[in-house]
Amino acid sequence: MPELRQNRVTKEWVIIATERAKRPEQLSVKRDIKPLPEYSENCPFCAGNEAQAPPEIMHIDHDGRWQIRVVPNKFSALAREGEPTRKIERSRRTMNGVGIHDVIVEGRQHNLTTALLPEAHVANILRAYKMRYNEISQDPRIQQVIIFKNHGGTAGASLEHPHSQLIAIPVISHQVRERFHEALRHYDEYGECVFCELNAEELSEGSRIVISSPHFLAMEQFASPTPFVTHIYPKRHMASFGDIREEEVVDLAGVMKSLLAKLYHGLENPDFNYAIRTAPAENAGVKYYHWYISVIPRLTKVAGFELGSGMFINVVLPEAAAEFLRNVKVPESQPAAAGK
């Protein structure tokens, strides 16, 4: 018998379709993965091709040369200059598209994705996120900052070179508003952050936990909309990503690397997205919201039912996905990382 499960925070229902159930490993797409070169002549993000990208905003050095670089997106979705002004015309609400659209180049080499990087390198990617996040949050025009990664064509990546993006917008998105409302409602009723409560409960039960580190918890979602959606929550209550501490950055780098390596080795380098879902800067101190990273492998297709109802049909039991990921062994020494 299939089961309907409700997401505790968003109140969204999903159908866990056991009649259509697949074993987790059945979802890995056997592909001819052609190995990427270390360097690609026309790649604007490869070391040596810096002039092909727009002028750098910042970088983090390692061994006397840049390891992480932040540049403006050449095909920006928003205009960096100008004032956001809301226009109300009859029933219509518009605003000029002012905002910030950065690219975070995650390394010098064309072929080293997070799963293959040393933890210390991943920590620098996270430090770049934090620096840009906190800098941009000071901009009075900006209401929300979204940091995300597209890995692979299905996930919307148009360039192969490992990179992530940051888009800062002059409005609060409806989705964030909604989650805020629901979390606030929970706090008003129970006097506790719904995410803190959830984390404690999940940790004591254990069946959906993938990784538990000193500061973070990576786990499958009880009401996961699609297979292998994994959230990484800080164990300490913290509404805003911008408040992450240095020891937490170091710990998170290990968790991110380990989780993405488990996906890489267990599901044959699947396309995926991740996004940091955080409170808007103006709400950094609230007791009822909790930032987290949502890692979303793109293993199945969104179809008419999902678009028509907003509900999802998930063909993998979240508990089976967690068990599968816990059991994936990541090779100790990785040639790519070693060869760096």
Next chain:
Amino acid sequence: MPELRQNRVTKEWVIIATERAKRPEQLSVKRDIKPLPEYSENCPFCAGNEAQAPPEIMHIDHDGRWQIRVVPNKFSALAREGEPTRKIERSRRTMNGVGIHDVIVEGRQHNLTTALLPEAHVANILRAYKMRYNEISQDPRIQQVIIFKNHGGTAGASLEHPHSQLIAIPVISHQVRERFHEALRHYDEYGECVFCELNAEELSEGSRIVISSPHFLAMEQFASPTPFVTHIYPKRHMASFGDIREEEVVDLAGVMKSLLAKLYHGLENPDFNYAIRTAPAENAGVKYYHWYISVIPRLTKVAGFELGSGMFINVVLPEAAAEFLRNVKVPESQPAAAGK
């Protein structure tokens, strides 16, 4: 300068990214479309292969043989028998997955999609929708009925033979609840159905209208999340699809056929979904909600920004999409339809 636009009903913002703008025709995917055969031996939906599908629920005849057939989905997402019981365990909400999952086989031939069918045939597809919708709405276990179509692999179709699906669920999805709330809020403030108001305004302005028939309006969305999302609204206020009248069915068949033929010929048979968004049966008579069909071509990819924020970046101006579709000429006599 890009523009942010707010969806009047859902309050969701989208970025219309003019800096990345594409002409509508640039989105058509040039593919080697191998023509489908009229009949496929292993297709459970082809005439002659009826025994390969589960036993029929209903059919509509034409010329003394079935033209439309409704069968249970062999890989049902929900169990047809049983009572939905809500289980509340600590913080968790679950329900056994009881519901109905039908397939509407849209014709006898393997290769005739809606864009190529005579209007009278399309009307029979809509009649099958209506009959099943009203029948299932009587089931006290069911709270919401979603009728949808997946056309092409990107849109989630796993079988080529033209078909649509119906999933009836024992809950109201969060998305529908949200839209209901917003529409009710609008009604409380303005004393008018937000969709009726929108339709009158769009009709008087005209720039986003694709087709205006006696009873329906097909138009691009002012704050369209992705390119070419087209909504078809009944001009008469009507909250539930189940209340559509016979003369409206006939008219809607013409609009559906014409719109899908414009997509087929203008954008080279793109993958698409459509879904009927309707009030739940128990709210059939409300003054503040309005059913419609959302047609969603799958021309671009959903990436990390969209998943992380719930906001979309649209690279085609909705007004340009409307103009493009208005100008697509659909060949008068279609060989496939003629050869039937």
